Amino acid sequence: MSELETLTPAQAEVVRQMQVCNACRYCEGLCAVFPAMELRRAFDGGDADYLANLCHNCGACYYDCQYAPPHEFAINVPVAMAALRDETYARNVWPAAFAGAFAKHGLWVTFAAAASVALFVAGFVAANAPGALFAPVGGAGGFYRMMPHWAMAGLFGAVFLYAIAAIGVGVRKFWRGTEAQAVGWAEVWQACRDAATLKYLDGGGMGCMNASERPETDRRRLYHHFTFYGFALCFAATCLATVFHELGMQAPYPLWHPVVILGALGGIGLVVGPLGLLAQRAKRDADIQTNTGMGAAFLWMLCLSGVSGMLLLALRDTPAMGSLLALHLGLVFALFLSFPYGKFVHGFYRFAALARYAHERRTRTVEAVD
Ligand code: SF4
Ligand code: SF4
Structure with missing residues (x-):
């Protein structure tokens, strides 16, 4: 051949x-x-x-x-x-010069997280008094006394848009490389349903097999759902907070506020899900062990972002708020920066493959022998 x-x-x-x-x-x-x-x-x-x-x-x-x-x-x-x-x-990957980042993802994401947290700490100290990291600055607008809203929204909006654009370029290249044809909305919808339910992570109905030839009662699927929906809820909370801010209501919000409820539920998902997936990876049968540093680093970054966010919620009215805000923003910034160069991209590639599969199921018959 x-x-x-x-x-x-x-x-x-x-x-x-x-x-x-x-x-x-x-x-x-x-x-x-x-x-x-x-x-x-x-x-x-x-x-x-x-x-x-x-x-x-x-x-x-x-x-x-x-x-x-x-x-x-x-x-x-x-x-x-x-x-x-x-x-x-x-x-x-785009840009192509970053291709090596996948193999060394754990190393560079650790460096990016440390540098990012250090920069936020330095920025807070420079923009406020050196003692601001440990001063009581709670109450409405407390976060934005550490860092103006326009700076926070601009910085995180820019890095998020960069990540999505870089991933989009990569997935487009992948799609063209597989010579896939254009798909319709019905097939995109089918792919959304298959991805949202992780339909094909169930071993044909038996359950995921991870540690042995006994089905795992779908725990990987459960923890993946915690992770994915935890991230989605945190993202929704951030978007909603922007809307409330534009309406003149400044964070931090009271515990009953929809932003806090969404963020807290999302934070729980981002702690439980990645920890569960890490535990499942640790006991995966050596014969099908495909663990790479890339996947573990991504899960740890998600988990640490969730933990720091929950700590910030719990201690936002204490003198620890400034340093916890710097830690949380630093971790989330590094996480966003790492999105196009780590495990996060798997969702986009798999979604593209699922859309193509939905299209093929509807249109394709067995090809002729070359
Ligand atoms: S090809 Fe992949 S998804 Fe399908 S049964 Fe094998 S491991 Fe599972
Ligand atoms: S060769 Fe093995 S993995 Fe492939 S279809 Fe047959 S039994 Fe399944």
Whole structure:
């Protein structure tokens, strides 16, 4: 097969395994990957990238496989797909010079977090008195006595827009590389539903397999939901706070306020979800272990952002408010900055793959042999 000559090693391994799977087809009911595979008789690099990002890493196909090691075919789909997924993020990243950030994500995100917190501490001290970090500045507008609202909104709005733009460029490159066709709104809606429910993280209904060949009663899916919806609630709280600010009501808000309720629920999700996922990763079976520093660093950053936000909520009327605000803003700023260069991008790539799958299910029949 001539395409193999231009494939990367990770793509070539996925293509090799998909050729075996396409002859076997035992796992066709487990997830979206196998039905998508069955629409093809041959696989190029774009097909491999697409299938890798359609895989949710549930592990079920490894335990079901009669060709898994020590069989000479050495089929291990979850591990091969995970390796190629990470490669697609680096290959499509924008700007391309940051491709290495994925492999060294843990190192650079740690540096970014430390530098960011230090800069916020220094900025607060420079803009206020040196003792402001430990002075009682609670009450309405207390946060903005440390840092004006326009500066906070401008800084975080800019870094968030940069992150979304950089991810958008990368996903567009990925989409074009897989030669996907335009999809309709119905298919986008189907992808939204599949992503929001993590439909394909259930091992075909048995549950996610993580620590052994016994299904895990979906705990990875539960913790992923805590994480995703926790982040979404925190984001909604921030947007709502901006609206209230424009209406003349300044933070901090009372405990019954919708901004605080959304933020508190989101903060709980951002602590429980990442900690649960980290615990699940720690006990994952070594045979399907795909842990990278990238995933762990992302989860720790989410968790620390959640913890610092909850501490800020609890201690906002004490002299610790200034230093906790600097810590929280520093961590969130570094988190936003790391979005295009770490695990956060997986949601966008997987959503694109799900939309393509929804389109293929509706329109595509098995292709002719080349
Ligand atoms: S993972 Fe193994 S059992 Fe499942 S389709 Fe592939 S070769 Fe067959
Ligand atoms: S989603 Fe699960 S069953 Fe499907 S390919 Fe990935 S690991 Fe295998």
